[in-house]
Amino acid sequence: MSGYHHGDLPRQLLAHAAEMAAEADPESISLRELARRTGVSHSAPVHHFGSRQGLLTALAVEGFAGLHEALSARGDGLSELGVSYVTWALAHPGHYAVMWRPRLLDASDEELDSARRRLWAVLSAAIVEPAPDRGGASAEAYAAFALVHGLAGLWLAGALPRPEEPSELIRQITRRLAGASDRLREQPW
């Protein structure tokens, strides 16, 4: 307990950063406040992450990996995938708030790129597969992604009231869009 060589400072910093982003916006993450919460000097965070942007990028990488893990487990239809997506976002507001805002992130970061790619693979496979007709596939993909992202964003921003147990509502919402596609697969719901 010497002050130097903390052990796993990066992980602790990321955890506190996620907390701070969850409390308000990701822009409210202050490196100095973060250092204060973690009990280190104000420049310890920049030593590990290079800059504020680096910290946010690391947060996004963690987020992409977590969401990828949450989604790749389940494979029961597009609408259920949407439910899992939104549920994860609501459970990890600090991470999610940063993931789809590339202007906040370091575009040259390779970890970010590959983590995002891995998530993309799961999403696009689930979206394109049940709607294999060409032409409509792109619009279908945009619509599905926009729906879940918009729902998560509105709730996380506090722009819409959210029930304390939203999963059933999420299911109804995603089925509005995915119903047609899921039915194409002759999969009963």
Add this chain to the structure above:
Amino acid sequence: MSGYHHGDLPRQLLAHAAEMAAEADPESISLRELARRTGVSHSAPVHHFGSRQGLLTALAVEGFAGLHEALSARGDGLSELGVSYVTWALAHPGHYAVMWRPRLLDASDEELDSARRRLWAVLSAAIVEPAPDRGGASAEAYAAFALVHGLAGLWLAGALPRPEEPSELIRQITRRLAGASDRLREQPW
């Protein structure tokens, strides 16, 4: 041209603020940089808007009014309303980026409240009307709003590639969701 009594400083400040928010994020709006661009002292903006939050709130009010005007003109079906919604958002990125983020705004501002209410009235009328069956109405409303907001947000954030003329793609996307509702009204598309 004396420096004092500029004339319509508030309007100019809002215009430049919208520019700055459009260039990056609304969080990148700096009152001092804004003052520099407008050619006034660093505390002129706070005199007019009270604080940074007040400036963003005024920007949101302007945005709600503009979007309200853009939407209340047209009444040809839910999917076309969605097209107009997203088109307006893409044309006014600085305003839109601030409108649905109440944490950035002054919740006690009455102008904000009424401007938002006016837009809500137009939106909910258009969404609820074509889907009058109870129970599904709420999910339908969430889905429609989430779809257009998510689409606008993803494009504005730069998270998804956007064609230079996106209106036809927007139309295809909104029809994915609104098709069923519009068809309920026996309205051909």
Add this chain to the structure above:
DNA sequence: CGCAGAACTTAACACTGTCTAGATAGAGTG
């Protein structure tokens, strides 16, 4: 043991938002 390098601290810089006090100009009143 000793030393190379990683982990962390301290100090400084320019920048930010906000507060206070002061200067200026235009409008309304006598």
Add this chain to the structure above:
DNA sequence: CACTCTATCTAGACAGTGTTAAGTTCTGCG
């Protein structure tokens, strides 16, 4: 026309921020 009143804007100061540079402390490896 003179005079005050008030809104508009400026100037200065303060604490807080991200970043950079230099210094300190520890760990592990030869």
